[in-house]
Amino acid sequence: MMDLVYGLLLFLLVLNLLLGLVRVFRGPELVDSMMASLLLGTGGTALLLAFFKITKEAYYINLALGFALLAGVVGVAFAIIILGKSKDGI
Amino acid sequence: MAFEILSIAFMFIGAIFLLAGSIGLIRLKDTYSRLHALTKADVLGFGFIVLSCILSTDLLSHWIKLLLVWLLAISYSALVGYALANRKKRYA
Amino acid sequence: MLDLALGLMLFVSALLSLHSKDTMKSGVFFIIFGFLSGLIWVRLEAPDVALVEIILGSAITGLLIFKLVKGSKQKDLKAFTFTRLWAGFISFLILIFMLFHLTTIERQDRIASLVFENLHKSGVDSAVNAVLLNFRGYDTLLEVGVITLAIFGLLSLGLKREAYYWDNPLLKGFSRLLLPFIVFFSLYITYLGTFSVGGAFQGGALLAGGLVIFALAGQALPLKASIIYIFMMAGLGVFSLIGLLYALLGYGFLTYPLELSTISIMIIELSIWISTAFLLYTAYRGKL
Amino acid sequence: MIWFYYILAILLVIISLYHFIVARNYVKRLIALNILGSGVFLFFITTAKNTNTESPDPVPHALVLTGIVVAVSATAIAVSLILHLNKEEE
Numbered sequence: 001m002m003d004l005v006y007g008l009l010l011f012l013l014v015l016n017l018l019l020g021l022v023r024v025f026r027g028p029e030l031v032d033s034m035m036a037s038l039l040l041g042t043g044g045t046a047l048l049l050a051f052f053k054i055t056k057e058a059y060y061i062n063l064a065l066g067f068a069l070l071a072g073v074v075g076v077a078f079a080i081i082i083l084g085k086s087k088d089g090i
Numbered sequence: 091m092a093f094e095i096l097s098i099a100f101m102f103i104g105a106i107f108l109l110a111g112s113i114g115l116i117r118l119k120d121t122y123s124r125l126h127a128l129t130k131a132d133v134l135g136f137g138f139i140v141l142s143c144i145l146s147t148d149l150l151s152h153w154i155k156l157l158l159v160w161l162l163a164i165s166y167s168a169l170v171g172y173a174l175a176n177r178k179k180r181y182a
Numbered sequence: 183m184l185d186l187a188l189g190l191m192l193f194v195s196a197l198l199s200l201h202s203k204d205t206m207k208s209g210v211f212f213i214i215f216g217f218l219s220g221l222i223w224v225r226l227e228a229p230d231v232a233l234v235e236i237i238l239g240s241a242i243t244g245l246l247i248f249k250l251v252k253g254s255k256q257k258d259l260k261a262f263t264f265t266r267l268w269a270g271f272i273s274f275l276i277l278i279f280m281l282f283h284l285t286t287i288e289r290q291d292r293i294a295s296l297v298f299e300n301l302h303k304s305g306v307d308s309a310v311n312a313v314l315l316n317f318r319g320y321d322t323l324l325e326v327g328v329i330t331l332a333i334f335g336l337l338s339l340g341l342k343r344e345a346y347y348w349d350n351p352l353l354k355g356f357s358r359l360l361l362p363f364i365v366f367f368s369l370y371i372t373y374l375g376t377f378s379v380g381g382a383f384q385g386g387a388l389l390a391g392g393l394v395i396f397a398l399a400g401q402a403l404p405l406k407a408s409i410i411y412i413f414m415m416a417g418l419g420v421f422s423l424i425g426l427l428y429a430l431l432g433y434g435f436l437t438y439p440l441e442l443s444t445i446s447i448m449i450i451e452l453s454i455w456i457s458t459a460f461l462l463y464t465a466y467r468g469k470l
Numbered sequence: 471m472i473w474f475y476y477i478l479a480i481l482l483v484i485i486s487l488y489h490f491i492v493a494r495n496y497v498k499r500l501i502a503l504n505i506l507g508s509g510v511f512l513f514f515i516t517t518a519k520n521t522n523t524e525s526p527d528p529v530p531h532a533l534v535l536t537g538i539v540v541a542v543s544a545t546a547i548a549v550s551l552i553l554h555l556n557k558e559e560e
Contacts, residue, residue, distance in 0.1 A: 005098060007183075009098075009101055009102065009105060010184055011183070011184075012102070012105040012106070012108075012109060013105055013108065014184055014187045014188070015109065015112075016105065016108045016109045016111075016112045017112075017187075017191065018187060018191065019109070019112040019113060019115070019116055020111075020112040020115050020116075020128075021191055021194075021195075021214070022116060023112075023115045023116050023124070024214065025194065025195070025198055025211075029121055030204075030206055030207060030210070031121050031125075031174055031178050032121060032124065033207055033210045033211070034174065034210055035115065035124065035125065035128055035174070036210065036213075036214045037170060037213070038125075038128050038129065038132065038167060038170055038171065039112070039115070039128060039132070040214070040217050041163060041166060041167065041170075042108065042111075042132040042133070042135070042136045042163055042167065043108055043112075043132070044217060044221060045136070045159065045163060046104065046105070046108060046135070046136055046139045047221065048221075048224065049139050049140065049143050049156075049159075050101065050139070051224065052143060053097070053101065053142065053143055053146050056147075058152065058378070059229050059378055059379035059380075060224075060229075061152060061155045061156060061159065062155070062233070062371065062374070062379060062380065063224065063229060063232060063233055063236070063379070064159050065155060065158060065159050065162070065367065066233060066236055066237055066371075066384075066388065067217070067220070067236055068159055068162045068163045068166065069162055069166075069364070069367075069388070069391065070236055070237055070240070070241035070388075070391055071166070071217065072162065072163075072165075072166030072167075072169065072170060073241055073245075073391045073392075073394065073395055074213055074240075074241050074244050074245070075166070075170035075173070075174070076166075076169060076170055076173055076353070076395060076398060077244075077245050077248055077394065077395075077398060078174075078210070078248060079170065079173035079174050079176075079177045079348075080173065080177070080346055080347065080348045080398050081245075081248045081249060081252055081346045081398075082206055082248055082251070082252055083174070083177035083178060083181055084177060084181060084346060084348065158363075165356065169352070169353070169356060172352065173348070173350075173353070177348075185471055185474060185475070186474065189474060189475070189478045192478070192482075193478060193481060193482070196482055196485065196486070196505050196508075197485060199501055199505070200485060200486060200489040200493075200498065200501070200502055200505065201489075205495060205497045205498065208497070208498060208501055209497070209501070212501050212504065212505070215505065215508070216508075219508055219512070222475075222512070223515060226475065226515050226516065226518075226519050226526070227519060227525065227526050228515050228518070228519075228526065228531050228534075230531055230535060231511075231515060231531050231534050231535060231538070234535050234538050234539070235538060238538055238539060238542045239504075239508070239538045239541070239542065242542055243504065243541075243542055243545050246545055246546055246549045247497075247500070247501070247545075247549070249549065249553075250497055250500070250549045250552060250553065251497055253553050253556065254496070254497055254552055254553065254556050255556065256495055256496060256497070256556065257495075259494045259495070260494075261492040261493070261494055265491065265492055266492055268491070269487075269488050269491035269492045270488065272487070272488075272491065273484045273485075273487050273488040273491075276483070276484060276487065277480065277484050280480045280483070281480070284473075284476055284480070287476075287517070287520065289520055289521065289522060290521065290522065293527065293529055294521060294523050294525075294526070294527035294528065294529070295523065297527075297528050297529060309525075309528035310528045310531045310532050310535065312528075313528050313529055313531075313532035314532045314535060314536070318529075318532065321532075321533075321536055322536065325536045325539055325540060328539075328540050328543055329539060329540070329542075329543040332543035332544065332546055332547045333543070333546065335547055336546055336547050336550040339550055339551070339554055341550060341553060341554050341557065343553070381535075383535070383539055462542075462546075465543075465546035468550060468553075
């Protein structure tokens with residue numbers, strides 16, 4: 001019973017990633033592709049937290065923390081480096 | 091037991107909100123509305139998932155770390171969404 | 183099922199990142215590839231590798247590749263037909279070789295049992311870190327040497343890099359709030375290395391990510407160049423000094439006595455933490 | 471499941487090797503090199519899982535950890551060299 005419930009849960013979370021990545025891979029513009037950092041920052045972290053809930057291993061929370069942090073760093077860096085002009089700002 | 095059932099229910103609600111965000115990402119027409127779908131729905135769904143994990147453990151250190159994950163995820167979601175939209179409008 | 187879906191996503195992202203015409207897109211797909219392979223390594227019960235892959239292999243490499251893609255304006259030329267044929271032939275040969283090799287792989291006990299038997303002698307409870315810092319300390323020493331040399335080689339090119347930043351009050355405030363938290367969290371990850379998933383390289387690279395966010399907001403660290411040099415050399419210096427100390431005391435190079443092993447490993451991890459952070463930060467900036 | 475990961479690792483190695491030889495753009499060549507490395511790491515980790523013991527073998531994990539760090543430092547110096555090359559050509 002529990003296996004079935006958790007299997008369904010993991011299926012939903014992976015389906016979320018799959019559907020999002022369809023747009024990311026097709027995305028007509030560059031920004032659409034980089035929305036992957038937002039998608040992975042929430043979806044991937046959610047997957048790791050679901051693993052934590054199923055196995056009760058504490059290290060999944062640390063992994064989730066690192067995942068959320070670095071997906072954000074990469075997203076901000078993309079917005080500033082790729083979308084900006086060099087030496088812009090001050 | 092009641093907590094366990096509540097926790098699994100929260101997890102499912104969160105997963106469905108995340109899924110809604112992804113469907114919005116596929117179906118909406120232009121970049122700004124896609125950004126909107128992703129940042130709104132995903133943050134709500136992620137909140138539910140963190141809540142469900144908080145209900146399923148009873149260690150204080152886990153609670154603190156889960157709250158930090160939640161804070162980080164929502165603040166980065168807002169920041170990245172803002173930065174992408176702002177920069178795209180200005181330069182692209 | 184889960185493995186199948188993750189593997190499919192990984193393969194598609196690798197394929198697109200290699201095939202796409204636009205180098206910016208291939209950089210973005212490479213980052214997605216990195217994060218997805220982190221998830222796959224969680225599935226393969228290798229959480230240490232997953233942490234390293236997410237932090238170093240995906241995020242830090244991604245930042246470097248963003249800078250490269252923005253700075254490089256080389257056109258994408260079509261390859262010669264001869265090259266294509268040759269490349270196809272070579273790849274096909276390797277495919278045949280590896281498929282042939284697959285049939286000979288057996289399911290067997292490897293040296294894992296040896297590690298678990300001797301784990302109590304290492305002073306560390308985490309098997310991966312015991313191998314990394316105690317049983318195969320030479321490897322890690324040379325690894326620290328490689329990364330230090332690479333960054334000093336990069337500095338010696340003397341290239342004047344463009345700095346990219348965004349002068350935005352929101353980002354500035356956020357990065358200032360984030361920095362103390364990241365310092366604390368990366369120290370925590372480094373400390374976790376002695377008994378669970380974590381380690382010095384992961385913690386250091388995490389701190390480097392935080393410093394990069396700090397720099398992207400247009401702020402400079404209030405540190406002198408000489409202090410940054412000292413931080414960068416700390417890992418290699420402390421590691422080899424401790425190794426030499428034990429060699430002079432008669433234990434052998436990098437062979438820790440049992441009662442002192444935990445404290446020595448902690449000191450080494452701390453020094454690797456600070457030096458990795460500043461080395462990777464310098465690698466991102468391309469200058470001091 | 472083990473065999474699926476072996477096949478995936480081999481496919482990654484093959485396609486990235488092909489593109490590493492074919493690509494004339496240095497950026498794509500660098501990315502192909504990184505993906506080649508990831509394929510080899512995947513092979514190692516799968517072999518570590520392929521044991522009779524309960525938990526996977528930690529020695530390949532430590533080797534892969536070292537490998538990733540070395541790959542990142544190689545990427546850092548390659549990025550610097552390619553940027554330098556672009557400056558020379560201008």
